Amino acid sequence: MFVLFHQVEFLLFLAPVLVGYWMVPKRTRNFFLLIASYAFYASWNWKFGGCLLASTAVDYCVGLGIHRSSQARTRRRLLTLSIVTNLGMLGFFKYSNFFLESLVELAGVFGFSLDIPTLNIILPIGISFYTFQTLSYSIDIYRRKLEPTSNLVDFALFVVFFPQLIAGPIEKARDLLPQLRAPKFLKDVDWKHGLYLFGYGWFLKVVIADPVGVVVNEAFGPPSATVGKLEVSGSRVLMALYAYSLQIYCDFSGYSKMARGLACMFGIRLSRNFYLPFFSRGYIDFYKRWHITLSNWIGEYVYMPLYYYLPRTRLFGAITGTKARLYVSAAVALLVTRIVFGLWHGASVNFVLLGLFIYCGQWASVLANQLTKNSSLRNNAVHAAIARPLQSFVMIHMFAFAMLFFRSHSIEQVEEFCKRLLTDIDLSELLRSDLIWSMYLPAAFLFSYELLQYRRDDEFAILKLSGYRQLAFWLTLATFWILRADPGGGAFIYFQF
Amino acid sequence: MSIAVQIREMLEAEKDFKMSPSVSDDDSLIESGVADSFAMITLVVLLEKTFSIKVEPEEMSQDVFSSIGRIAGYVEGKLSGNDRD
Numbered sequence: 001m002f003v004l005f006h007q008v009e010f011l012l013f014l015a016p017v018l019v020g021y022w023m024v025p026k027r028t029r030n031f032f033l034l035i036a037s038y039a040f041y042a043s044w045n046w047k048f049g050g051c052l053l054a055s056t057a058v059d060y061c062v063g064l065g066i067h068r069s070s071q072a073r074t075r076r077r078l079l080t081l082s083i084v085t086n087l088g089m090l091g092f093f094k095y096s097n098f099f100l101e102s103l104v105e106l107a108g109v110f111g112f113s114l115d116i117p118t119l120n121i122i123l124p125i126g127i128s129f130y131t132f133q134t135l136s137y138s139i140d141i142y143r144r145k146l147e148p149t150s151n152l153v154d155f156a157l158f159v160v161f162f163p164q165l166i167a168g169p170i171e172k173a174r175d176l177l178p179q180l181r182a183p184k185f186l187k188d189v190d191w192k193h194g195l196y197l198f199g200y201g202w203f204l205k206v207v208i209a210d211p212v213g214v215v216v217n218e219a220f221g222p223p224s225a226t227v228g229k230l231e232v233s234g235s236r237v238l239m240a241l242y243a244y245s246l247q248i249y250c251d252f253s254g255y256s257k258m259a260r261g262l263a264c265m266f267g268i269r270l271s272r273n274f275y276l277p278f279f280s281r282g283y284i285d286f287y288k289r290w291h292i293t294l295s296n297w298i299g300e301y302v303y304m305p306l307y308y309y310l311p312r313t314r315l316f317g318a319i320t321g322t323k324a325r326l327y328v329s330a331a332v333a334l335l336v337t338r339i340v341f342g343l344w345h346g347a348s349v350n351f352v353l354l355g356l357f358i359y360c361g362q363w364a365s366v367l368a369n370q371l372t373k374n375s376s377l378r379n380n381a382v383h384a385a386i387a388r389p390l391q392s393f394v395m396i397h398m399f400a401f402a403m404l405f406f407r408s409h410s411i412e413q414v415e416e417f418c419k420r421l422l423t424d425i426d427l428s429e430l431l432r433s434d435l436i437w438s439m440y441l442p443a444a445f446l447f448s449y450e451l452l453q454y455r456r457d458d459e460f461a462i463l464k465l466s467g468y469r470q471l472a473f474w475l476t477l478a479t480f481w482i483l484r485a486d487p488g489g490g491a492f493i494y495f496q497f
Numbered sequence: 498m499s500i501a502v503q504i505r506e507m508l509e510a511e512k513d514f515k516m517s518p519s520v521s522d523d524d525s526l527i528e529s530g531v532a533d534s535f536a537m538i539t540l541v542v543l544l545e546k547t548f549s550i551k552v553e554p555e556e557m558s559q560d561v562f563s564s565i566g567r568i569a570g571y572v573e574g575k576l577s578g579n580d581r582d
Contacts, residue, residue: 284533288530299527300527300528303534304527304534304559305559307534308557308558308559308562311554311555311557312554312555312557316554322541322545322551322552322553322554322557323538323541323542325554326537326538326541326554326557327538330534330535330538333534366535369535373512373513
């Protein structure tokens with residue numbers, strides 16, 4: 001299986017593809033990369049290639065159809081076809097069982113007993129990412145923000161480009177398609193940044209995320225378990241929440257960096273998906289730094305249309321004043337957006353609660369911002385020295401708590417762990433010596449390195465330092481790698497979405 | 498002073514916006530990070546106050562409020578409509 005970027009098998013796939021790509025004639029490069037990308041996906045499960053092909057074929061035809069048609073009704077119908085196809089596939093594979101189970105529970109509430117068996121469905125890897133990507137293509141053409149491509153190879157490659165196929169970044173066609181179409185030259189490839197992104201992403205996954213997962217599994221149980229543990233002390237839960245925050249950040253941002261690094265080697269620039277999220281000033285700022293491409297997608301295609309549409313509805317007629325209507329509209333649109341965001345991760349009540357928790361956090365951020373924006377304290381040195389670190393501190397802890405919804409196996413585990421967090425904390429357990437090596441040292445290293453990037457506002461800051469400083473950095477990485485690397489670690493967490 | 502310039506100055510003066518000289522009149526305010534949806538509410542209030550116009554909810558759309566140029570066009574339309582009244 002080639003799909004795990006951090007395993008040796010992937011290098012056996014990458015090396016011939018990279019060499020072949022730059023060796024074949026320029027006009028056949030995209031075709032070569034398309035075949036390689038299909039082979040990459042088929043190495044996981046070729047049977048689900050049908051979903052990829054369906055999404056590709058429908059949106060290719062829909063894009064051309066919308067562009068050629070001048071009738072509003074035809075254009076709308078074609079867009080609906082794209083939405084139904086993509087969301088239909090996503091809904092069937094991802095949410096069928098959730099809806100069936102909810103239906104049984106709902107019937108139970110009204111005193112009916114339904115006997116509907118759950119379906120044995122495997123979620124096609126990457127479906128949540130590529131369906132959103134192809135949808136954005138059709139929507140942008142419908143909005144006349146994008147011209148469709150008539151080149152099927154270019155379009156198919158836009159859907160299936162292997163570095164970002166499985167877990168993003170979710171690219172918009174207006175950013176990626178022009179790059180795929182443009183002629184590329186080996187001499188223009190930015191190998192330095194590409195290799196750095198791939199190598200550092202690999203480090204985050206193999207050296208930090210996978211080993212720290214042991215602490216998480218001790219409390220929550222392994223991710224594959226159907227039932228989570230309940231008999232766990234509050235201290236262990238607390239530790240596991242911080243460990244999971246570290247794990248998921250290094251796992252997902254590590255994957256995203258590797259994807260960008262790989263794309264860079266093919267002369268393609270992918271969007272940045274993470275930018276120092278734990279240095280954010282609150283929840284609003286956080287989602288401009290965490291899974292940026294999903295936030296942007298939902299913002300552009302769900303939140304903003306709702307935000308402008310709702311004030312015009314009859315429902316909002318009772319609210320007087322544009323300002324008040326817009327505030328209520330923002331509140332409702334944000335609520336819908338956050339529930340969509342939660343459910344995008346998976347079909348369970350936990351993810352709905354996650355969305356609601358983030359929603360409350362975002363409103364707290366908005367209110368704090370409104371209350372303090374004209375304060376004279378805001379731009380002085382005291383603010384910079386105390387308030388900014390405090391904002392990050394609060395954000396880190398809120399994020400860690402939100403992970404309770406994200407990582408728990410069931411709502412019962414969330415409830416039980418909440419109780420234990422309130423009643424069963426022994427701080428001395430947090431100072432266990434094994435945690436220093438497994439968690440605290442990697443976290444301290446990561447924090448120091450990200451602080452450097454934050455202060456210089458440059459994710460490539462390390463590459464601009466003097467020789468001996470860079471040497472110290474690489475030696476630290478190598479030491480961690482020798483002592484901690486877990487190259488046989490599991491799949492990336494976001495592959496399950 | 499043109500309406501687009503006045504709107505630009507308004508965005509530069511108000512703390513809710515992250516305006517920079519590199520943002521052109523055609524750039525999307527949301528995509529270029531100048532404003533988010535909450536800042537757009539502030540913008541509506543400022544437009545109403547500065548140009549003495551009334552922004553009706555049904556006139557607001559992603560297209561009309563996307564860039565400085567488009568907003569300026571909308572304000573000009575409102576002002577010429579007001580003059581005719």
